[in-house]
Amino acid sequence: MTAQNTGLAAAAEKVKLIAAEHAAQADATRKLAPEVVEALREAGFARHFVAAGRGGAQGTFAELTEAVLLVGQGCSAAAWCASLSAYSSRFAALLPREGHDEIWASGPDAFVVTGQPPMGKGTAVDGGHRLSGRWTYVSGVDFADWALLCGVVGEEGRFFAVPRKDFTVLETWDSVGMKATSSHSVVVDDVFVPSHLSFSRTDLVTGTSWSPVESHNVPFQAVGGLTFAAPAVGAAMGALDACVSVLSGKKQAVTSAVDLVRASGQVESAKLLVEQNARVLDDREFTPAAMARNERNVAYAAEVLVDAVGGLVRAAGTSGLAEGGALQRFWRDVVSSSSHVALRYETASVRTYPASLYG
CATH class of the missing domain: 1.10.540.10 (Acyl-CoA dehydrogenase/oxidase, N-terminal domain)
Incomplete structure (x- = not known):
């Protein structure tokens, strides 16, 4: 396109x-x-x-x-x-x-947050459902206007859109990295959700919408972990800049130069991979092989980014770990974000990518 x-x-x-x-x-x-x-x-x-x-x-x-x-x-x-x-x-x-x-x-700028795991239970009633549950790691919830939460109704998974006034936020996010994502827990207690604010989880998985907009009709597998990998790549790029800033004007050991060069290549390779994933989505290349490759790409990117920021910390030496310094913050953030379940090989690609190779 x-x-x-x-x-x-x-x-x-x-x-x-x-x-x-x-x-x-x-x-x-x-x-x-x-x-x-x-x-x-x-x-x-x-x-x-x-x-x-x-x-x-x-x-x-x-x-x-x-x-x-x-x-x-x-x-x-x-x-x-x-x-x-x-x-x-x-x-x-x-x-x-x-x-x-x-x-x-009220306009297109409403902030929506998502609780993807089916941690709630919905009960069908006249005109919609009643929803209860607790969802963890709902990023951005501090400033959300709506929460899109997945629950189970009988044998079916469904998403429910709940306005801010109808859910409670528990401040449970306590990670050493990505501290400011407000990835807290959301609690809903027997809230009525009308039918027009709910859709089947199957629609998300298959990428099926009544809307003609192309981006609304994309299989979930194709997008995979791009949502989470792109911020991690950006953070690693920030770490590279921070490392260069620390090293500028200092006499560099050969080992520091080697670590810096290797890390820069790793960060660039991860950037190219997430950009490739985005092109696949825009070009609507939804073959099993292309979607499996997208899953592999983000898992591999997460792996090399952790290695890259570790190398940047080694290159910068003790001064790179100064409390309040940018490098150590980016380092913690990359390690934290790369632990996301969508960026793990066993979740993202092991089941699909080998099959695409074997045909």
């Missing part, structure tokens, strides 16, 4: 600067500054996949990936939330037409 430039990548340059300015504060307070949240909203991350008819950008995966990489160089947590806000709106697009009317009633 022909890429449509929405201006998101250009706007992300400004977000990068604002996020970088507040990154140390975000790490210390465990939440994004209001200025950063507003910058994400103004840049258009939440509206990126929203239909043009709703005032959205109806953008591409490639431009979103580029924008997330940029923000990640300034603040890993901001990039994580930027990515999740865009992809969660893509999920919300699977709701019936009346659901679109409600989610985006």
Whole structure:
């Protein structure tokens, strides 16, 4: 397909600067500054996949990936939330037409967050369902307008869109990395969800929507862990910049130079892989082999990024681990983000990629 430039990548340059300015504060307070949240909203991350008819950008995966990489160089947590806000709106697009009317009633910039594992239980009632449950690791929930939560109804998995007034947030996120993603727990207690705010999990898996927008009709396997890998790559790019800053003007040992060169190659290779994944999605190359390769790519990228940032810390030496310094923060963030279940070989690719090789 022909890429449509929405201006998101250009706007992300400004977000990068604002996020970088507040990154140390975000790490210390465990939440994004209001200025950063507003910058994400103004840049258009939440509206990126929203239909043009709703005032959205109806953008591409490639431009979103580029924008997330940029923000990640300034603040890993901001990039994580930027990515999740865009992809969660893509999920919300699977709701019936009346659901679109409600989610985006006030405009396309509503922040939607997602609890993907089926941790709730829904009971069918007249006009919809009653939903209860507790969902962990719901990133960006501090500033969410809606939560899209998966629950089980009989034998079926379903997603339910719940407005902010109808769920409680428990501050349970306590990771040593990606501290400011607000990946807390969400609790819903016997809330009525009308039918137009729910859709089958099967629709998400198969990428089936009534909407004609191409990005709303993409199999879940094809996207895979790109949502999480792109922020990790951006963070590693930020770590590379931070390492160079530490080493500039210092006499470098040969070992530092070797570590720096190796890490730069690893970061660049991971960047190329996530960019390839985005092109596959925009080109709608949804063959089993292409989708399996996408899964492999993000798992491999996560693996090499952890090695890369470790090498950058070695290259920088003790000064690179200064409390409050950017390098050690990026290091923790990359290690934390790369542990996500969607970026693990056994989850992302072992079941599918070998089969694509064997034919």
